[in-house]
Amino acid sequence: MNIACLGWGSLIWKTEALPVEGSWLTDGPQVPIEFSRVSDGGELSTAICLNGATVPVLWARLATDSLPAACEALRQREQIPAERTDGVGRLVVGESATGPLSQWARQNQLDAVIWTALPPRFALLEGRTPSVEEAIAWLAGLRGEQQQHARDYIEQVPAQIDTPYRRAIKQQLGWG
Structure with a gap:
């Protein structure tokens, strides 16, 4: 099974337990991402934000042919509690899979795609x-x-x- 992981934040520079094969590629699919999740370290991290603008994310092939193992490695890397079922997103590419992500995965000869699916979080309110x-x-x-x-x-x-x-943060705070 040919599995890829999508990335747009610290996963890119701190893969840790995730078995990335090779380097991160910059020609990933368009995904709605925003700096919208206050993380445990206090930073405003990137997360899928369904009403956000889409950006091309990065992706990497994983050195595993097991989708459960890939999902578990991502869960561990992101420190998502095992009982939390919404933290890892996945798409298995098949005959019935449609949409832009499926098309992108097929073009890249992938059987499955995973990603961090934690929602935005602000003022201690998940979502x-x-x-x-x-x-x-x-x-x-x-x-x-x-x-x-x-x-x-x-x-x-x-x-x-x-x-x-990100553009507003750069303009107003001079970061990034």
């Missing part, structure tokens, strides 16, 4: 997307190491993840 003003206020309110960590995160996210929030 809540901050407004751009709230996002900037959150980042501007961080101090010391936490602020530096948040800035480093934004600056390490690949440039092709060029979202409206």
Whole structure:
């Protein structure tokens, strides 16, 4: 089984337990991504944001032919609790699979695609997307190491993840 993982944030530069084969490629599918999830470290990380603008994400083939093993490796890398069922997204490419992601996967001769599927999170509310003003206020309110960590995160996210929030953060805070 030929399996790929999609990425748009720290997974790119910190793969850890994920068995990436080769390097991350920049010609991934268009996915609605935004800086919309306050992570445990305080940074405003990237997440799928269904009402966000689409950007071309990165992707890498995985050195496993087992979809359950690939999903488990991604779950561990993202530190998603085992009881949480919504943290890893997957698409198995088959005769009945349709849509842009299926087309992209077929063009790249993939049998399956996985990705981190954690939703936006703001003000401790899972599923809540901050407004751009709230996002900037959150980042501007961080101090010391936490602020530096948040800035480093934004600056390490690949440039092709060029979202409206990222442009506003750069304009107003000078980050990234």
